[in-house]
Every structure is written in structure tokens, then in C-alpha cells.
Amino acid sequence: MSGPVLVIELAEAVPHAAIQRLHEFLVRSSARCKEKRFGEYDLNVHAESLGITDTGGVDGSRPVLVSLMGPGIGDEAIFEAEHADEVDQEPLIGFAPTYAIDVIAFCNRPVDHVVTALLTAAVMDVVGGVANAELREDQVPIVAGLPGVIATTTNPWPAAYGSAEFVRAWAQQPGFRLLK
Template sequence: MSGPVLVIELAEAVPRAAIQRLRDLLVRSSARFEEKRVGEYDLNIHAESLGISETEGVDGRRPVLVSVMGPGIGDESIFEAEHADKVDQEPLIGFTPTHAVNVAAFCNRPVDHVVTALLTAAVMDAIGGVVNAELRGDQVPMVASLPGVNATTTGPWPAAYGSAEFLRAWAQQPGFRLLR
């Protein structure tokens, strides 16, 4: 994937009712919707459905993959690999993640960074969780002052943990860009 990625950390498996809310949200927001398995969706998101009107002259349909992962849902080995070298997250977010949702854009234009952040916030509204956003070192002071931030780390891999409110506030900052 060549675009930005955000991870929503979850304290437990996503209940079927929440999976259905997630699916409904993605169907409503998408020009193209493919369910690869329960909890994994290959999409073309309508940027306008997220309130994004400026798409830099590119097609407003942005390719994104949303994938719920962890024991009992799928991509367990990816979940384990992504969490193997993470710092102990319990002191930062109040729990040790058992599941996660990756929101990954397939393009890397500025609009794709905003789409990724706002789509992740909408997914969090549907299923809960805490976003884990990797940062550049120089982003930490600015991000730490935003509403909805639970915690930040500085190194060796700077990150911010926060709510949907945090993502929406960050996406409005001048020059907003996700690390990856």
C-alpha cells in the first residue's frame, strides 16, 4: 500500500452488531464496496461523504481498505506481527489491545491523508476504540495539544493515541499529513 494507514486499537472482539454498523457505514460512504470477508472491506470512498469538498482535482472516489483483525475475525498473524514490537500500550490507553482495525489508503495525495483520518474517525464512531497514529518527531508537540488525545510517545517511534475527536481536530490543522 502506498498511502497512509491508521490503526484503531480495540480492547475486545468487535460484536456482530458493531460489524454490521461498520458495514452499513462503509456501504453508504462508498462508490465501490467489496466485502472480502466479514470485517474486511475493499472500497472506493466518496470523499464528499466525509465532508471533504476539496479533492485537489482528483477523483473524489478514493481507494481504501478497512480490515478488522484479531482472534476469531481474521488476519490474526498480521495483528500479532503489528503488535509484537509495540510499547506496552496499557499505560497509554488503559488496555492491552486484543483486536484492531486498519484503515489503509491506496493513494498518497494530501486528500488521501484527510480521507484516511476522517474515515477512521467515522469507523471509531461505529465500533469504538482508540486510534494509534504514528508521528514524525516534530508533530508530537502540536498533536499533544489537540482535544481527544489520550497520550503521546516520543521515541523510538513517536505516536499519538486518541479519540475520533482528536482525528477530526488534527485533520483540520494546516499542512495536515499522516506519517504513513
């Protein structure tokens, strides 16, 4: 079963030194970190390493994929397909994304939603970027007032864009759940 996904939009290529720092962080935070290709990591993330104490009774090591994509790095076709039906993001976030990082959980328990969010924020601390989160209609007013929100939109679907601070603040909301 697939779980929640968050996307980090990037204005430019991530420098190799930042990708190396990201790799080092992921190794420290994980029970297992397999580099599938440069910039793509198959992980079992320790929930505790992200500050999560309530794992809902499931194993604290959660399966996640962190995948950098864009020209010259890999998964260019996936990047293009994911962005083909997006609204023009430049007026919303100040740039047209040329690269992205997907943070994808492989399970769909409540803890996996929190792991995905907090891991996304931690990745943003290393590489920068803007989180792009699809929302349910009822989540739009909840996220609109959170710190670090850059923009929200309802067209073509509800979404919020924000900083790592936004992602962390959202993950603390009661009943937090990512759309997918």
C-alpha cells in the same frame, strides 16, 4: 503506491451487530464496497461523504481498505506482527489491544491523508476504540494539545493515541499529513 495508514486499537472483539452497522455505513459512503471477508472491506470512498470538499483536483472517490483483525475474525498473524514491536500500550490507553482495525489508503495524495483520518474517525464512531497514529518528530508538539488526545509517546517512535475527536481535530491542522 500505498498510502497512509491509521490503526484503531480495540480492547475486545467487535460485536457482530457493530460490524454490520460498520458495513452499512461503508456501503452508504462508498462508490464501491467489496467485503473481502467478514470485517474486511475494499472500498472506493466518496470524499464528500466524509465532509471533504477540497479533493485537490483528484477524483473524489478514493481507494481504501478497512480491515478488522484479531482472534477468530482474521489476519491474526498481521495483528500479532504489527503489535510485536509496539510499546506496552496498557499504561498509555488503559488496555492491551486484543483486536485492531487498519484503515489503509491505496493512494498518497493529500486528500488520501484526510480521507484516511476522517474515515478512521467515522469507523470509531461506530465501533469505538483508540486511534494509534505514528508521527514525525515535528508533529508531536502539534498533536499534544489537540482535543481527544489520550497519550503521546516518543519511544520506540513518536506516536499519538486518541479519540475520534482527536483524529478530526488533527486532520484540520494546516499541512496535515499522516506518517504512513
